[in-house]
Amino acid sequence: MSGLFEYLLRLGDDRLILGQRNAEWCGHGPILEEDIAIANIALDQIGQAQLFLTLAGQVEGAGRDADALAYWRGETEFRNLQLVELPRGDFAFTMVRQFLFSAWSHFLLEGVAKSAHQDLAGIAAKAGKENRYHLRHASSWVVRLGGGTDESHRRAQSALDELWPWTVEFFGEDDTDRAAVAAGHAPSPAGLKAPWNAMVAEVLGQATLTVPTTPGRMVSGRQGRHTEYLGHLLAEMQIVARSHPGATW
Amino acid sequence: MFEILKEVLDPEVPAISVVDLGIVRGAEVDGTRVTVRVTPTYSGCPATQVIEREIAQALERHGFTEVIVKTVFSPPWTSDWINPEAREKLRAYGIAPPGKAENGLQLVSLGGPTKTVPCPYCGSSDTSRESEFGSTACKSIHVCHACRQPFEHFKAI
Numbered sequence: 001m002s003g004l005f006e007y008l009l010r011l012g013d014d015r016l017i018l019g020q021r022n023a024e025w026c027g028h029g030p031i032l033e034e035d036i037a038i039a040n041i042a043l044d045q046i047g048q049a050q051l052f053l054t055l056a057g058q059v060e061g062a063g064r065d066a067d068a069l070a071y072w073r074g075e076t077e078f079r080n081l082q083l084v085e086l087p088r089g090d091f092a093f094t095m096v097r098q099f100l101f102s103a104w105s106h107f108l109l110e111g112v113a114k115s116a117h118q119d120l121a122g123i124a125a126k127a128g129k130e131n132r133y134h135l136r137h138a139s140s141w142v143v144r145l146g147g148g149t150d151e152s153h154r155r156a157q158s159a160l161d162e163l164w165p166w167t168v169e170f171f172g173e174d175d176t177d178r179a180a181v182a183a184g185h186a187p188s189p190a191g192l193k194a195p196w197n198a199m200v201a202e203v204l205g206q207a208t209l210t211v212p213t214t215p216g217r218m219v220s221g222r223q224g225r226h227t228e229y230l231g232h233l234l235a236e237m238q239i240v241a242r243s244h245p246g247a248t249w
Numbered sequence: 250m251f252e253i254l255k256e257v258l259d260p261e262v263p264a265i266s267v268v269d270l271g272i273v274r275g276a277e278v279d280g281t282r283v284t285v286r287v288t289p290t291y292s293g294c295p296a297t298q299v300i301e302r303e304i305a306q307a308l309e310r311h312g313f314t315e316v317i318v319k320t321v322f323s324p325p326w327t328s329d330w331i332n333p334e335a336r337e338k339l340r341a342y343g344i345a346p347p348g349k350a351e352n353g354l355q356l357v358s359l360g361g362p363t364k365t366v367p368c369p370y371c372g373s374s375d376t377s378r379e380s381e382f383g384s385t386a387c388k389s390i391h392v393c394h395a396c397r398q399p400f401e402h403f404k405a406i
Contacts, residue, residue, distance in 0.1 A: 036380065040383075045293070126322065132352065135354070
């Protein structure tokens with residue numbers, strides 16, 4: 001299996017699964033503007049996933065398109081981070097997760113946009129622009145929730161404490177990462193840690209939230225090992241395509 | 250060739266064409282065969298496929314027998330590619346046109362100065378942003394305090 005194919009699945013799957021989770025808020029947002037905002041962010045993420053997975057299918061060369069990869073792979077074939085598959089939780093959980101993910105994505109996509117692979121660089125540059133306003137939106141909410149009422153502060157801190165151990169997977173490195181770095185397609189995962197920590201500390205400081213010191217979990221979504229939550233998400237995401245194979249409208 | 254594509258309107262903002270929008274990046278004509286290079290605006294823009302189909306149909310109506318619409322990603326689309334006439338068409342349609350795209354990173358947007366978008370109806374600068382997200386990926390929602398009119402703004406990106 002091509003290393004670049006595997007790396008593109010990671011880029012695509014992170015955004016597909018988080019986009020699917022965020023889309024669960026559609027019709028349930030706390031206020032109308034926020035409902036529209038989360039649905040817009042989800043749409044961007046699913047669109048980014050479609051571009052990365054289309055490219056993955058081309059690189060693989062086995063005739064699979066983005067739909068085939070999204071709807072016809074099983075749970076163990078997904079390469080997303082475990083962080084993105086966790087249930088959406090309350091609004092604070094959704095926004096804190098979006099913030100932690102977008103901050104990491106910011107530095108990651110900046111690196112991928114420098115790839116010599118022209119399509120990959122272009123898709124990453126476009127996704128990076130969109131990610132900047134996702135990051136602005138999520139970081140603004142983190143500050144608003146952290147500095148809001150006792151209840152909003154408590155919920156934001158609790159979400160942060162729960163999410164923190166999963167963030168270790170952002171910076172994990174295996175053969176696929178090392179191959180992507182060596183080929184000039186990706187920045188070193190470990191190298192993203194310092195700028196991410198600085199950005200997170202800056203925003204959490206403004207939000208009067210405490211940066212957790214809990215150690216990371218042993219997580220391995222990149223190897224296709226997932227929490228029990230991914231299967232349920234996929235069941236909902238894939239049911240229509242699998243019930244009506246080849247359907248068009 | 251580009252004259253034909255000026256008939257193809259953006260399905261979500263039918264005031265301007267795909268050429269106005271700056272998404273047609275080039276075309277190669279070979280007799281009655283043509284390859285058109287198109288770049289998407291936003292990654293998740295649901296209009297992309299409709300646009301590709303409409304481009305092919307418009308060219309076929311004008312006698313091309315084989316139309317290939319190719320998607321290109323580099324360089325990524327920017328609202329700076331919307332031409333000046335199209336900006337005026339957007340304003341007349343009730344959508345405030347984008348200013349210059351600034352892609353620097355701004356983190357928390359609370360309390361800081363936000364750039365004022367002039368009202369497309371009365372021209373007043375006494376407006377404020379209600380939401381950075383609107384009815385489509387490319388628009389934000391604003392309100393004019395002078396004429397009390399809510400309006401959309403084509404985001405600068």
